[in-house]
Amino acid sequence: MTPNLQTARQTETVFRTENLNIYYGNFLAVKDVSIKIPKHCITAFIGPSGCGKSTVLRCFNRLNDLIKSFHIDGKIYYHDQDLYSSEIDPVEVRRQVGMVFQKPNPFPKSIYDNIAFGPRLLGYKGDMDVLVERSLKQAALWDEVKDKLKESGTAISGGQQQRLCIARAVAVQPDVILMDEPCSALDPISTLKIEDLLQELKEQYTIIIVTHNMQQASRASDFTAFFNVQANDKGQRTGYVVEYDRTEVIFQNPMQEATREYVSGRFG
Amino acid sequence: MVPSTNDSQSMNWHRSEASRWLDKGFIGVTGFFGIAVALVLLAIALRVSIDAFPAIQKFGLGFITTSRWNPVENLYGAWPQVYGTIVTSFIALLIAVPIGVGVALFLSEDFLSPRIQRPIVFLVELLAAIPSVVFGLWGIFVLIPLLTPIGKWFHETLGWIPLFNTVPVGPGIYVAGLVLSIMILPIIAAISRDALVAVPLELRQAAYGLGATRWETIFQVILPAAFSGIVGGVMLALGRAMGETMAVTMVIGNANVASPSILAQGSTVSSLLANQFAEASGLQISSLMYAALILFGLTLIVNILAELLVRSVRLKL
Ligand SMILES: Nc1ncnc2c1ncn2[C@@H]1O[C@H](COP(=O)(O)OP(=O)(O)OP(=O)(O)O)[C@@H](O)[C@H]1O
Numbered sequence: 322m323t324p325n326l327q328t329a330r331q332t333e334t335v336f337r338t339e340n341l342n343i344y345y346g347n348f349l350a351v352k353d354v355s356i357k358i359p360k361h362c363i364t365a366f367i368g369p370s371g372c373g374k375s376t377v378l379r380c381f382n383r384l385n386d387l388i389k390s391f392h393i394d395g396k397i398y399y400h401d402q403d404l405y406s407s408e409i410d411p412v413e414v415r416r417q418v419g420m421v422f423q424k425p426n427p428f429p430k431s432i433y434d435n436i437a438f439g440p441r442l443l444g445y446k447g448d449m450d451v452l453v454e455r456s457l458k459q460a461a462l463w464d465e466v467k468d469k470l471k472e473s474g475t476a477i478s479g480g481q482q483q484r485l486c487i488a489r490a491v492a493v494q495p496d497v498i499l500m501d502e503p504c505s506a507l508d509p510i511s512t513l514k515i516e517d518l519l520q521e522l523k524e525q526y527t528i529i530i531v532t533h534n535m536q537q538a539s540r541a542s543d544f545t546a547f548f549n550v551q552a553n554d555k556g557q558r559t560g561y562v563v564e565y566d567r568t569e570v571i572f573q574n575p576m577q578e579a580t581r582e583y584v585s586g587r588f589g
Numbered sequence: 590m591v592p593s594t595n596d597s598q599s600m601n602w603h604r605s606e607a608s609r610w611l612d613k614g615f616i617g618v619t620g621f622f623g624i625a626v627a628l629v630l631l632a633i634a635l636r637v638s639i640d641a642f643p644a645i646q647k648f649g650l651g652f653i654t655t656s657r658w659n660p661v662e663n664l665y666g667a668w669p670q671v672y673g674t675i676v677t678s679f680i681a682l683l684i685a686v687p688i689g690v691g692v693a694l695f696l697s698e699d700f701l702s703p704r705i706q707r708p709i710v711f712l713v714e715l716l717a718a719i720p721s722v723v724f725g726l727w728g729i730f731v732l733i734p735l736l737t738p739i740g741k742w743f744h745e746t747l748g749w750i751p752l753f754n755t756v757p758v759g760p761g762i763y764v765a766g767l768v769l770s771i772m773i774l775p776i777i778a779a780i781s782r783d784a785l786v787a788v789p790l791e792l793r794q795a796a797y798g799l800g801a802t803r804w805e806t807i808f809q810v811i812l813p814a815a816f817s818g819i820v821g822g823v824m825l826a827l828g829r830a831m832g833e834t835m836a837v838t839m840v841i842g843n844a845n846v847a848s849p850s851i852l853a854q855g856s857t858v859s860s861l862l863a864n865q866f867a868e869a870s871g872l873q874i875s876s877l878m879y880a881a882l883i884l885f886g887l888t889l890i891v892n893i894l895a896e897l898l899v900r901s902v903r904l905k906l
Pocket residue numbers: 345350368369370371372373374375376377388558560
């Protein structure tokens with residue numbers, strides 16, 4: 322029987338990885354990740370560039386499946402379902418686990434159709450106008466675009482585009498939203514808007530966010546995983562989780578010296 | 590510490606006068622060539638119009654609607670050729686657009702490993718380099734013997750439809766349409782593929798990330814995003830189909846009739862020009878020029894329509 326991902330949403334731990342190793346071909350990109358992502362919390366992934374934050378994040382919605390050389394060993398559980406078991410349909414996973422990318426990527430369609438894209442895929446039968454409005458309001462974009470819903474989603478500012486992408490992800494009412502450096506291309510005001518947004522969204526959704534901004538991680542997240550990268554004798558740079566804990570602990574009283582140095586900006 | 594260097598002499602922060610002039614010169618030269626292309630086009634149109642003028646004066650717009658080509662009485666009308674041009678091009682597009690876009694999709698997705706895909710892309714592009722006389726010969730010796738029995742079958746079973754109400758005799762409009770479709774297929778496939786490959790990966794990821802399947806992604810995101818490029822390719826192909834002379838002349842039968850049946854023989858504006866120009870004189874030349882001018886106009890109209898189509902779709906998306 323194929324597992325029903327929809328009824329599986331109940332448990333308090335949304336994702337659990339066990340000794341997860343991620344490879345691109347022969348290259349071990351990330352090793353031995355064992356973490357639990359709790360429900361309705363914001364979990365931040367921090368760490369130096371190339372340590373595998375995006376790689377791990379993209380395992381959670383099986384977006385890495387698009388890369389031919391990609392494979393894992395170890396386990397990832399999504400509410401007790403083995404996410405990489407052959408019975409799981411990756412398309413169904415992505416309907417439950419939305420994603421916001423580093424670079425805003427609205428479709429070259431109208432703002433309205435951008436939001437309606439996901440619900441239409443899922444055969445949504447309700448009032449689309451209401452859903453579009455609610456999604457845009459959740460993404461704090463409604464007031465800025467309510468008079469130009471028919472205009473192209475690519476003809477608004479970068480910060481607005483990113484909030485449009487958040488609204489698009491929210492519109493299908495996913496269980497989890499993955500965000501890969503969603504604010505890296507944004508000005509401080511847009512960034513703060515999105516951070517406020519995160520606090521509202523976590524009432525309903527579980528959020529995992531990759532960020533290079535230490536203030537953002539400490540301000541906005543409940544849990545933080547600090548990743549680092551280590552070169553082996555063959556020069557392969559493999560990422561791993563140094564420390565994973567409540568955000569206050571990571572930022573104020575971490576167990577590892579490397580974590581302390583990284584969060585205080587004395588890294589490297 | 591960055592090692593100190595002593596090579597500041599080799600850096601030249603100042604832009605020389607010559608480099609500035611080169612820049613300006615470059616803009617000038619490209620501008621000149623741009624305008625030159627437009628001027629050549631205008632000059633050709635003007636020349637054709639001047640030469641066509643006596644025929645325009647004599648026959649007026651009736652030239653397009655009458656079917657006679659009578660050098661003895663010096664009475665000319667090009668309706669069969671205008672009709673033949675439109676019908677053969679339409680048949681060609683009908684076949685080549687779906688197949689060409691399909692091929693382009695197949696060769697732009699990762700269905701094949703790059704090691705197989707690259708040679709196939711190359712072969713498709715090579716198809717565009719085959720001289721049209723070769724296509725004509727192939728049409729005569731391979732396609733016509735192959736198609737005639739099929740045409741007969743259509744005539745016998747569906748002969749009551751005007752589309753098939755004549756007995757196929759070998760050459761014909763449908764053969765020309767088919768040969769044209771094969772000639773324009775690589776143009777459509779190659780340009781559409783370029784347009785599809787140019788769609789940013791981010792859009793694909795966005796669609797997959799929302800839980801779209803591969804087909805939903807292709808039909809709802811990739812194809813619409815590549816639409817204007819694909820239309821551009823189709824227009825280029827249509828221009829080729831409408832202007833193609835050699836291959837069409839060899840397989841269409843060159844009959845001066847406009848039959849509703851695609852199994853009938855016919856002719857196109859280009860085949861008319863090819864057949865008649867060598868022996869023509871006086872008003873006949875002028876009439877041929879008039880026909881050429883009409884072909885020019887047809888291409889122009891088609892391109893304007895395409896531009897409008899692209900714009901309206903872009904607004905809707
Ligand atoms: N598609 C891919 N194919 C092969 N190797 C890849 C691919 N994507 C990432 N990698 C490698 O995996 C490692 C981790 O990359 P990843 O993008 O996950 O890092 P990151 O922590 O997100 O870095 P950044 O902070 O710069 O975004 C890197 O060594 C990278 O070169």
